[in-house]
Amino acid sequence: MRRLRTLHHQIIGNPAKRVSLRRRVVNLSLPVLLSSLFQRLVSIVDIFLVGGVGAAAIAAVGLGQFLNFLAMTVFWGLSTGTTVVIAHLRGGGQREDSRRAAFVALIACGVMAVAVSYLGAFHGAKVVRYMGAGPDVMAHGESYIRLVFLYFGFTAGLNILSGIMHGQGDTRTPMTAIILVNILHVVIAWPLIYGRLGSPAYGVNGAAYAINISEGIGFAYLLFQGVRKGYLCWGRPDPALWRRIWRVGYPVALERLAQQSGQLLYSRFILGYGTVAYAAHQVGLSIESLSFMPGAGMGIAAATLMGHSLGARKYRQARVGHGEALRLAVLVMGGMAALFLLLPGPLLGLFTSEAEVIREGTVFLRLVAFAQVPLALSFVYAGSLRGTGDTFFVFLSTLLSMWGVRVLLAWLVADFLHLSLYAVWGVFVIDWWVRAGLFSWRYHRRDLHEVRL
Numbered sequence: 001m002r003r004l005r006t007l008h009h010q011i012i013g014n015p016a017k018r019v020s021l022r023r024r025v026v027n028l029s030l031p032v033l034l035s036s037l038f039q040r041l042v043s044i045v046d047i048f049l050v051g052g053v054g055a056a057a058i059a060a061v062g063l064g065q066f067l068n069f070l071a072m073t074v075f076w077g078l079s080t081g082t083t084v085v086i087a088h089l090r091g092g093g094q095r096e097d098s099r100r101a102a103f104v105a106l107i108a109c110g111v112m113a114v115a116v117s118y119l120g121a122f123h124g125a126k127v128v129r130y131m132g133a134g135p136d137v138m139a140h141g142e143s144y145i146r147l148v149f150l151y152f153g154f155t156a157g158l159n160i161l162s163g164i165m166h167g168q169g170d171t172r173t174p175m176t177a178i179i180l181v182n183i184l185h186v187v188i189a190w191p192l193i194y195g196r197l198g199s200p201a202y203g204v205n206g207a208a209y210a211i212n213i214s215e216g217i218g219f220a221y222l223l224f225q226g227v228r229k230g231y232l233c234w235g236r237p238d239p240a241l242w243r244r245i246w247r248v249g250y251p252v253a254l255e256r257l258a259q260q261s262g263q264l265l266y267s268r269f270i271l272g273y274g275t276v277a278y279a280a281h282q283v284g285l286s287i288e289s290l291s292f293m294p295g296a297g298m299g300i301a302a303a304t305l306m307g308h309s310l311g312a313r314k315y316r317q318a319r320v321g322h323g324e325a326l327r328l329a330v331l332v333m334g335g336m337a338a339l340f341l342l343l344p345g346p347l348l349g350l351f352t353s354e355a356e357v358i359r360e361g362t363v364f365l366r367l368v369a370f371a372q373v374p375l376a377l378s379f380v381y382a383g384s385l386r387g388t389g390d391t392f393f394v395f396l397s398t399l400l401s402m403w404g405v406r407v408l409l410a411w412l413v414a415d416f417l418h419l420s421l422y423a424v425w426g427v428f429v430i431d432w433w434v435r436a437g438l439f440s441w442r443y444h445r446r447d448l449h450e451v452r453l
Helices: 002-012 015-053 055-071 073-091 095-130 135-150 152-168 172-194 204-228 239-271 275-311 315-342 344-349 355-387 391-416 421-443
Strands: none
Touching (some): 015 055, 015 172, 015 275, 055 073, 055 135, 055 204, 055 275, 073 095, 073 152, 073 239, 073 275, 073 391, 095 152, 135 152, 135 204, 152 172, 152 204, 239 391, 275 315, 275 344, 275 355, 344 355, 355 391, 355 421
């Protein structure tokens, strides 16, 4: 361990190498940051556009989006496993194997998407009812959920193709696709929701139609680019490559399942405080999720750099790349924290004019400002751990933190002690500080020389 620290300080002392790695982190992470931002904007724009329909419509779309995130858990695992394995293969000069790994991942995505589409379209509304959504919310939510899940394959396909390209070190092409999706989504959604430009007013269903059309076009664009740039190799699926992808990816799927299922129950506690409370929570999350993007971008950059470096057996480069990603993430997300503390009201006013929602949301944003630094640490440390293939520890830490901290404390606060909504929101901050500590502890005890996928 002392030797690793010595080597790390040696390369840090070389300004040219440090600047080169920092530039590479930025070049990889900036397109991912923009991709994540624009991908999240699809959800944020829907919340923004249906805000004129009322608080029940905001809650319905928010719950539908949450079910979509829950369904994506398996595909996030598949995407991460694909990115890490392809990055290792590419770093080791095995380009043909990287193309075959991309093909087997895409086939697996198609098979799983069919099953998820059926479950979501015909059983998703039951989950929302279980969460406690009232008749006013279900009047909007039931058809919205069905429509979104009927074409879920486009959402899953976009994610997997992006993961393939991230592993190849190409983060710009997915960024272009997501920008295309967002432009189309805005152009289509507004007239379909409110009945403009000769279109009937479909309400929240119009938002679902816009998502399906725009993501379908985005998926077709990424598939075309993947074939054109040689990232995919058509042929018989390779079981050995599939096992490598799934060995890395299934803990990520479990991690996301632990995260989203815990968030499902956590949201149920919020719903217990009323529709206004949940609407404030949803709008606040939509704004706060913008701060996730730098951390998410740095996390994917850290995973890709780690994979490329370890595949080429460049251990010192792997450590320094992680350090540069960490510094940039903390700097940017610390700035977002200041924004949430100083300007919560104007930010919330962009999404809703309801005074009660703005009042409650102001408290939420100021609370989660204190979670921004641990979020930055968690994203980058978890990304680097995934790049080493250590995805099972990330899963266990997420499970412990989400269920042993957030859900347990929220239950004690809401159902046992009957404290205020603000105390339930405060649990969110504690969760992320615990998670950051666990990821940091594990990363600093990893011996990169022993990593094998």
